[in-house]
Amino acid sequence: MEKFQAGMILGAVGDALGYRNGSWEWCLSGPQIQKELSALGGLEALKLDPDNWPWSDGAMMHMITAEALVTDYWCLEDLYRELVQLYVEAMVSLKGRISDPGTVEGCASLKPHNFLLAWHTPFNQRGSGFGAATKAMCVGMRYWQQERLDTLVEVSIETGRMTHNHPLGFLGSLCTALFASYALQGKPVVNWGRDFMKVIPMAADYCRKTIRHMAEYQEHWFYFEAKWQFYLEERGIEEEGKNKPLFPNSYDAEETDKVYKRWSSEGRGGRRGHDAPMIAYDALMAAGSNWGELCKRAMFHGGESSATGLIAGCLYGLLYGLSQVPAGLYQDLDKREKLEELGAKLYQAAAAEKVLRETRAGGASRSCCHRDQHNSECQDT
Template sequence: MEKFKAAMLLGSVGDALGFGNVCRENSASGSIQEELQKVGGLDHLVLSPGKWPVSDNTIMHMVTAEALTTDYWCLDDLYREMVRCYVETVEKLPERRPDPATVEGCSQLKPDNYLLAWHTPFSEKGSGFGAATKAMCIGMRYWKPERLETLVEVSIECGRMTHNHPTGFLGSLCTALFASYAVQGKPLVQWGRDMLRAVPLAEEYCKRTIRHMAEYQEHWFYFEAKWQFYLEERKISDDTENKAYFPDNYDNAEERDKIYKKWSSEGRGGRRGHDAPMIAYDALLAAGSSWAELCHRAMFHRGESGATGAIAGCLFGLLHGLDTVPRGLYQELEHRARLEELGTALHRLSTEEKSQTLAVKSDSAVWFQLLAERTVLLGEALLCMRQLFGRVCWSGLRTSAPARRGPHRPPRHTCAAPTQLWASGLFRKNFLGIRFFLFINLIDVLVKSGTLGRQRRPSSERQLMGRGSAHTYAALGSFSPLRRLQTAFKTCLLYQKH
């Protein structure tokens, strides 16, 4: 648990140091090296919120961890909670000089759309580092090897909520995998090649979701090619190679900056989703257990040192803890108490869960189980169908029924049985109607079996709003019966596609 807390703290420390380095480079107050000399070195530096604030990297990492520590029922509920947190948080980010791609991505999120809240359009500008800097907590939450598939899915969806570009959201997959490898205790030199072996799983998942694959395929190779080139440059691309090799002049800061720029496609090291984790990983390989050396390599360079510092600091905490880190760097750190709470919660949830019972997936096989649990939504859909289709079924059946004397109308809330509905021929020649007929039969079976009678209530109002059960019921109550029925029917069709 202490290393989980250290990871959250040192990720924020690395962000504050790197962000401060960038701010001082762009101002007339002098470089960070000059300030370190004034205070007597890194060991005597105190990171106070006033002089060393954290950037949007820490804020987005925190809200992602907060969503991961909620009591969600399925991954779709987790994604809705992430959307809600991101939309609420992005309004507070302008004062912290946020990544423009993060702000633009959050503006595309739809918290009021229950089904498509986290679906954002493909973005050519979404290749930045913002997705990578907020995903380490995903690897901490799903660090066990048997949870690899869940880690891949959550990191991809979390990444493309704000950075819907392969270079961007594969960066979130990379940092999440690195965090899980650190918790598992894998050798550091093995991380890069194991990460590349997991990239095909991400491609397979993206194909299953049928979203923007044409655009993805145009840019997919770039991330893999850059990382393969880096591993070959360090001579750790093969399983038989267990030691990283660095150039002779690599201890020189200016020479390192030139290499960092070479890895980037924009001339600024750490600017994109592939090279921000790459610089952090490279710094970890070179620094070993030395925190001071890590800071010089990952947090005090002339690129996006806030992003690389946040990633490197978090991974260093998972590997080595706080033992070699000066207390002044985290004693007065901004959001320190909340960061420690999140680290504790992530550790508790990741170690206590049983993968056999909590391995929930949003595919069609598990959807029927979730369908039975969503009693409020299904009950509402059934009521809407009885209200709307009672008269439709009667008018469809009346033509084939024997003539009756005198006016006769069925009760308002009665509906023909599904078999009568099929026999009437209303939906027999309509493919969409066939789907709807199966949906009616499913609900009819659930009602008769008593499944809809068992309601499961959330434990708090926050979870109630996040899961959307009673909240959705209240929202649906303000719609017309046709609108309510359309919502339930779209749910059926969406999950049938998946």
């Protein structure tokens, strides 16, 4: 349970650090950010509080998604309707704050009063941003077991498509949900990227079954896969057995910015749904359990540092917990108690579901309609 709680907390910490009330999120110079950090006394001197270190809208959307995942829903369609309602309400509460344009536009297309089509948004050419990826780690926490992979694929795609109906957007949400599940399964971090590429065909099969927008998806889908394939080749981990990533000998803040811009599609590292998870993943591989090194690479770079910080911080918490993180970064963090509560509830929901499945497998239960099973599964029992 502690790692679930740490994941929720450190996601918000990473977001707040990379955001710095908007000033660092919009700064394109990693050296400048790290110079300002040094003037503040360095990472260990920081004390994060709601007034001076608020979250961005990305962390708020992650928390809201987690809230829906721990509600008492009977089937996935009910979960989606709950998410639609919460996302629409969130846009009202976030008025006056700078928000991801893709999220705002996507939420405007949601239909909370349409029972059948509430979450069916149109294909959005501008929905390629990072916002779907930054709110999906909790999906991987809720469905982290290997046997729930099909559900993870569906929920992460539908959660992503609600606000970012574009392959660069919702494949990013699949990526971060998968990485969260891999962290909890104990898979070596270096294998995550290769394993992700093996799951993408499952996502394509699911999208074809829903008969929605495949013609519009095709070109962008290829771009997403190609970018990730090139990244894995650059790090030398594209094939089984290659388990030592290759990093440049010199990798200071200036060089990091150059690399991240090259991975991006518009010269702003972490702006899209393909490169925000990529930067967070790269930072995790390079840093290992070193929290300070992770922050330098994922939170204090030029570009969308709140997005990459949110993803990297959450995944770090799921891997390593809080023990190596300075307490000042999370003791007075905004909504810390709420995040701890959500982490505990995600753990309990996943654990309770596992017990129920094992009981059913042993023949001790013939109950129909477990709370988040598909309707077809209910009909089969």
